[in-house]
Amino acid sequence: MNFSEFNWKAMPDAAGHFGAYGGRFIAETLMEPIYQLEQAYHSLKNDPAFQAEFDRDLKHYVGRPSPLYLAERLTRELGGAKIFLKREDLNHTGAHKINNTIGQALLAKHMGKTRIIAETGAGQHGVASATIAARLGLECVVYMGAEDVQRQAPNVFRMKLLGATVVPVHSGSKTLKDALNEAMRDWVTNVDDTFYIIGTVAGPHPYPAMVRDFQAVIGREARQQILEQDGRLPDALVACVGGGSNAIGLFHPFLADESVAIYGVEAAGSGIATGKHAAPLTAGKSGVLHGNRTYLMEDDNGQIIETHSISAGLDYPGVGPEHAWLKDIGRAHYVAVTDAQAMEGFHTLTRKEGIIPALESSHAMAYVLELAPKMSKEQSIIMCLSGRGDKDINTIARLEGISL
Amino acid sequence: MSRIAACFQTLQAQGKKALIPYITAGDPHPSITVPLMHSMVEAGANIIELGVPFSDPMADGPTIQLAHERALVHNTSLTSILAMVQAFRQTNQTTPVVLMGYLNPIEIMGYEAFAQAAQVAGVDGVLTVDLPPEEGKQVLPLFKAHGLDPIFLVAPTTPAHRMQAIAEAASGFIYYVSLKGVTGANTLDTAQVAERLKQMREYTQLALGVGFGIKDAATAAAVGQVADAVVVGSALIKQVEATPDDHPRIIKNISGLLASMRTALDA
Structure with a gap:
């Protein structure tokens, strides 16, 4: 499949299918x-x-465009690719x-x-x-x-x-x-x-x-902003994926830009091997739930199994059908990070940049911590900072044994 | 002729209406299901709808949701349900059995594997709540090839052109959902139902069943005035809910309720 020439806007088809996924099962x-x-x-x-x-x-109620922020200190400390944060956490109500x-x-x-x-x-x-x-x-x-x-x-x-x-x-x-x-x-x-x-x-x-169409404003803005700020397209996009709306919003306007690598980050919970996770793209299989066919966490009898994640927003056994399709055609890569890694992402961004991220976005951050050092200083990453972490401080305190 | 078509033909000749009870297979325990099926036939059931439990029964109200949960505690699966149907068929070759549930368990077993196994077990029809005809292009021909009637729902929101498309895809009978809502909901307007069934008659010669909101002999009789078949589900499941540990009582209470509906329908 030729990604640069494919008509991405033609998906889904008239019946709502992304390849084998999507549809109307209601x-x-x-x-x-x-x-x-x-x-x-x-x-x-x-x-x-x-x-x-x-x-x-x-523009006037949400406060868009949201900034694309070069995280200079974090970039310097990781010693690799420039890290740009798409600041959806600054939107009215604090998320995308x-x-x-x-x-x-x-x-x-x-x-x-x-x-x-x-x-x-x-x-x-x-x-x-x-x-x-x-x-x-x-x-x-x-x-x-x-x-x-x-x-x-x-x-x-x-x-x-x-x-x-x-x-x-x-x-x-x-x-x-x-x-x-x-x-x-x-x-x-x-x-x-x-x-x-x-x-x-x-x-x-x-x-x-x-x-997707409503969220694609994230990627459209980010694409324009990075061209203005860095003079070139990013080399990688990183976003957390529960259902996958902030991720598809960032990814979609870049799908035809073949040089841009795309990473969706799922919740590995206690670890993929433990089975206690919420990573259907990483470790699930195809099935039908909530009106669409997609990757699901399910058992051999087709029953949906319980998911586990530190992050309530990622604690979902399915994923948007377009992600399922992007995985199968190889346009996007899906990885998973554990609760512990997400906590590290949370603390790192908080302490290095003065930005308290949501636990969902902390999963994306955790993967950036892995990815950026492997890339060169001329390269860049856009990470979708999908929400702010104020809502999570009680959870964090409890996990760390602190009473507020 | 399919067992379902034969059943309606016989009833029509006798001037009778079909009584179709729904129970969730494996609720409250897999051991009760086959004896309960036989008792329901003795009490006057003409077709049995056997619910296939699913972890996420989006179209069901609280009563049937809990039935699914109880059945799943004992690992009731599509495979074990087909074995129940096969056991039922040892001594009953005439009462049609319709599996009612959601698509995912069928999808995971595999369409071809399921259709084949269901036919061998003696299943007659399949009602898949979240499979509209539009999404059935792969699976529906397999059902038909294996002698399984695809049963479809028609709802109060279904416009005429969809009724026609559903009539073309369906066989066995068509199930009219008497109200907007989930299973176990309360109010049923017989006049409105009659009007809708008349409209459906323009598109199909298939038997027309009505379900949702039928809870006792009186509502069954009222719906029997206008429909070919009466489907009752949550009202039966409530008998399971009342005494989940007393299987003889569950069988007695469900059979009693069905017998009263049978009498009212035949009166």
């Missing part, structure tokens, strides 16, 4: 609403007025999630929906959804695994302050996948007035393509 009740959503999205996507509204919100929620909430408004629902893991997508719902005056219900409600308490309180109802989900593993199941059940019941804002590049078509 109950009949949701099929027509999904077609309506697709139709609404396609007509608004190319509508200059809608795009202008979206761009205006990104807001880019997508603004897009989908505007779509919901145009479709005349009065109620939005969302699933959340780390709580960043829940906060971003609650935020935009507050601003647009929409009712908002956020489903969150009961275990995540415990470990992300500050974000739960933020959502409540913003006027959202947070529903703890006690079924299954009580984490992100179960929150998604419950949000789907709400949607199938309240489909007439409700818009489901999926937070990542997964779910039935058109969600993976739509969320």
Whole structure:
């Protein structure tokens, strides 16, 4: 496959397939609403007025463009490639999630929906959804695994302050996948007035393509910024991958740039060999869950197995179908780092650059710590710093035996 | 003629409606499933829907979610369920069995391997909740080649053109979901259901079943007025939930509820 000549924008195909992945594997009740959503999205996507509204919100409400920051001290200490951080942590609400929620909430408004629902893991997508719902005056219900409600308490309180109802989900593993199941059940019941804002590049078509399009602002800005600052394209991109929305947002505008190596970093939890991880691309296999075919963590009977990660946002047994496809065609490489490595990434960035990263983004950082020293000083890496770490300080303190 | 088609033909000739109970295979324990299937037939069931438990049953309400969880505790799998069907077939060659579940267990077993094994075991139909006809281009021909009727759902949100496409892909019967929501939900509007079934009749000669919201003899009888088949699930599972450790009582209570529905349907 010739990566530089391939028409990347032609993916997915009309039925939402990225090769063998993606598609629309949902109950009949949701099929027509999904077609309506697709139709609404396609007509608004190319509508200059809608795009202008979206761009205006990104600029004045989110604070875009987010900076591309050369981490000079870290670069010097690692002694290899220049490390550029795409500062999604500086967005309003503190993560990349807001880019997508603004897009989908505007779509919901145009479709005349009065109620939005969302699933959340780390709580960043829940906060971003609650935020935009507050601003647009929409009712908002956020489903969150009961275990995540415990470990992300500050974000739960933020959502409540913003006027959202947070529903703890006690079924299954009580984490992100179960929150998604419950949000789907709400949607199938309240489909007439409700818009489901999926937070990542997964779910039935058109969600993976739509969320990617809303997040691709990350990569478009980064590409332009690095050409301005460094005069050349980067040699590598690094982003953490749970569902994979910040990663696809950074990667997509660079797919045709064949010289740019692309690395997605999954959560290896206690280590791939222990089986306690959340790395379907690294150690899973193909299957169907949550409306799409993709790589999954599953057993030999096709049951989804519990995932383990220090990071609630990466604690998910599936991954966006476009990542599955990018892995198979060899355009992107997927690696995994452990909880312990992520902690090292967290502390390194905090102490060397004065930036406290989210535990999700700390996984990307951990891989940069490995990759940068192997590259030359003329080369560069863009890492997506997808979110800030304030929400994680309780977790970090607990893990290190510190009481706050 | 498939066992499902033959079943509806016989019932039609007798002027009767089909009673289709749903239970989750392996709930609360794999040992109860085959005896329960036989008892349900004795109580008046015409077709058995056997739920294949899945870790993430997105279209099911809390009652059936818990049934899946109970079944999975005992490692109930597609393979062990096919063995249950085979055991059931030792003494019952006439009552059709439909497997109802989600695509992933079938996908992981392999489409061809599953279709073949299901046929050998004596399965008659497969209802895959998260497999719309659009995504079935690979697997549906394999089902048909192995004598398995693909059963599809039609929902309150399904427009006419989709009804037609579903009618073309389906065989055995078509299952109308009486309301927007998950299994086990409460309200059912018989007049509205009748209207939708009339609309579906324009596209298909297949038997039309109705499920979701049927919980007792009265609702069964009301739906029996307008449909060819009545599907009951969560109301039965609640009998399992009530006394999970008392298998004889589960069998007695489920059979009792079904018998009352049978009587009401035949009245």
